[in-house]
Amino acid sequence: MRKTLGRVIGALAVTMALLGGPWEQPAAAQGVLKIARHQDSTTLDPIFTIQNADIWVMNNMNGLLVRVNREGTDVEPDLAERWEISPDGTTYTFHLREGLKFSDGSPLTARDAKFSLERLRDQEGSVMASMFSVIKSIETPDDGTVVITLNQPSAPFLASLAMFSAAVLPEKALAAADNANAGETGDLEFGNNPVGAGAFMLEEWRRGEVLRLKKNPNYWEADRVKLDGVEWQFIPNDNTRVLKLQAGEVDAIVFIPFNRVTELQGNPDLQVHLDPSSREDHILINHDHEPLGDVRVRHALYHAIDRQAIVDAVTFGHGKVANSFVPAGAMFYNPDNPDYPYDLEKAKALLKEAGVEGLSLRFLLTAGDSVHDQIGVIVKDQLAKVGIDVELVKQEEGQQWESTVAGEYDISVNYWTNDIIDPDQKATFSVYGDDENRSYYTGYKNPEVAKLVEQGRVELDRAKREDIYRQIQEIAKRDAHWIDLYYSPFRNASRKNVQNFYQNPMGRFMLEDTSLQ
């Protein structure tokens, strides 16, 4: 009997190999864009996550009062068609569009906006709560008006409202979910069954496999959306993702390895999208570990590292050496920021001046990340030339973060992509030096910079702000608070028939405009 079974299966296998395609069910409806990505979403409740994989999906599912424009340079109207800011900069009045609806068809009113923002500020476990603690109160004089009063003027506030966390969600659904789960794990249900006011709505989510969105007919800009749906497939293996695109099983893939860019550009069926990003890669320096607290030693590191060589090797020429912690092209970026040329003699002289000899550094890297491997090997090689011994310490990502937060490193590779267009968030995290973040766990603190960051936050005059942030960039660079490595583009690829597949510098995919031909 077993033998017969074996024969049947053998025959089946052969038949299948011969038939191939016909076994497949017909492809999904026309106009569904299939995108393969390297991470899976974790939740679709915007206040409980900061994972890119969640943010990318939610950007196309939720409506905001104001949103970032396509170029990533300014905010533009979204659910609010216009707004006024009081002269003292503490009162924001938003006027919602007429007839807004959520994806479930229920009306969207000012009360929903109020509830969503208060929840973002107050809910236990809300990740970005601290950025919204500046909100004093929210009033809703009528269904179409939201009045937000701040504790103090806040220049980056409007930009913060354009962040994924500030999505306007239905009060009814949230309150129901919150009540159902009142207790230990808080409100987690909404993240599995979200309702929003964006271009698409959730159709199906099979964790670890696929997240399907369909067009939201109630979206206020529904006429603009050309796709019937979007399918985010989770394909962790870089190679498999590329193969799937080549075989035409998906329409687009995100995050292609730099070393594949040129090859894929040569494929006539495909197009490679290198869209400008706000990503900046850098090497953190732990100022608390002597002698790294000595600015001369940090300068020596800068001079001893040939950053152009790193950019060439790592990004295959698709990146650009960074001269500031603010991304090139971003708001208030200083193109004339001072920089440190590759100069071994100067590095040696500086080390000597600082009386440093036989320095040995622990270089913290993410294990299994080939870019980190490369940077590690190159930096080790280069610093050896000025007599600095580098020990490469590879830790798994989760562990590396723990070590970074705990300050258990000498130098470490890290990167930052902007959440908001305003430089305040990154400046606060990276150079302000508060007790919580200690300038991204480097321990860098310069009272002059701290004062400027505080000024920049409340200064409402754009020209004056620009001047303040240019100063911040210059001083931080002079202090060599960390080593700016490179700016690199987002790197995605799609089939030729995909039109307008574009990721803005904040990482938002502009799928409202994407179409299939």
Add this chain to the structure above:
Amino acid sequence: MDRFKFVLTRPIQLIPVLLGVSVISFVLVHSIPGDPVRILLGTRATAEVIAKVRAQYGLDEPIWVQYLLFLKNLAQGEFGRSIIYKTPVLDLVGTRISPTVFLLVYGVLLSVAIALPLAVVSAARRGSWADHAIRLYSTVGLGLPTFWLGIVLLIVFSLRLGLFPVSGWGQGFLGHLHHLFLPALSIAIALSPILIRNLRASLIAEMDSDHVIAARSRGVPQARIFARHVLPHALIPTVTLLGVNIGWLIGGTVVVEQVFSVPGLGSLMVSSIFARDYLVIQAITLAFAAAVIMTNFLVDIAIVALDPRIAL
């Protein structure tokens, strides 16, 4: 009779072994540096938020308290919630278990489909060129790395010939059969040599045994001897071998799932360990351990069924 008793006591042994496995994996996984909440919320979240979320999941309790809580929940059939996916662990594991089971069964069936005829031919025509070729295959195949084979199969059959999908697991039974063919074949090519070697040896031993020679001298037809006496007896050690190898096979499946991006338990386990999603790891570890024990139990039953001497 003794044998039956042994078979029946097997499920009872399940409990202490699973307890042992759960304690070890709990302690082991919790001792890995790295905090799941930090991994989830990244370096931008404040210490206050991290502490609050940790408290929500009871991660601020001492480890033995967490373990007892886990046991208490388990006794009520609750596996807790995934920290990363924020959904009940049981739901999560439930949706991911089907591709893995499908792949395992598919792989084993394909291996048997390859091994059975080859071993029979090889044993029946000892010394022939076919025998030599099959023995060569079973020796070379033993050393084939599944992940490498998987990549080669992908390039040839998916990319060049376009016969099979590159990854995923498809929809509907036929879709699964089609999508998982190459992964299953990778498993089968790795597993079948072991089965062939074993089955060939026991077939030969069986064919030379006294009762088979006796039957042949009584004039019983060859085919009947083979089907009634030789094959059933020769299958016993092979089935045992299959059972013993189930743990190894599950490990191999994890690798194959990675190569072909199959959304199964293996890839969930890998990502959960990297994310320190403690309760998910705990559930998968227990599921795998239970699978190993249950398979061995089923193998014992199969042996009883295959051997009339024991069945009587």
Add this chain to the structure above:
Amino acid sequence: MSLAGLSMRDAIRRSRVPPALWVGASLTLFWIVLAIGAPIIAPYDPIAQDLTRTLSGPSLAHPLGTDNFGRDVLSRIIWGTRLDLAMGVIGVAVPFAIGCSIGLAAGHAGGITDMLLMRVLDVTISFPFLVLVIAIVSLLGPGLTSFFIAVSLVGWVSYARLLRSQVLVLNHRDFIQAARALGYGPLRIMLRHLLPNAIAPAIIFSMSDIVLVILLGSSLSYLGLGAQPPAAEWGVMIAEGQTFMASAWWISFFPGLAIVGIALGFSLLGDGLGEWLGIGE
């Protein structure tokens, strides 16, 4: 696995050397020579990058081509022999020693000791290996040390089982009973009487175990948990070359063949030994 109690010396005296043993031994020797002589035999430095000749196909200068860093694939494979061979041999030697001791002790002592050891064995067998490896790798950092520890924690099981079953049979044999009657100590009985008569199947199994351990090690390196780049390890090479499989197949293809080749050597060696000593699979 029958013929327990048959001394190895008897068996060796009785039969002639089968061809599988010859071929297997020569192949294995070939890989050992390659490993030891790597610095002399390999034409290039295995980790020296030459960005001017990346991804070039097999040629006279580079018989197996170069990879994406311009490193010579042949030289990397030759140097890789060291790592993979060490992986197999150390990854089997330690579990072999541990497993044989435990199996011997359990089989000889019997009773509660035996029962306890068997429960430990049950737990070990049921424990998913990958959880163990990843946990250990995360604790100690990725690399071969973690791999060896993980393999040792798990690999002993098969040897313990083999030795124990042999000893259980031997326990009833006259010469063991006699040794007990003579009042020999347990250590003497175990080492002088039981071990020589029980170890042959374990030795034979260790040959195919080397194959399994090499496969396992390279799989883990492929998953990024074993040897770390830029090390010239075959699994690492396959993983690194995987991205270029469609355009530069030689980077991944040849290391795969090397694994098959080394596995073939040890498999034949094991088969041959088994045949020679009259012990089947």
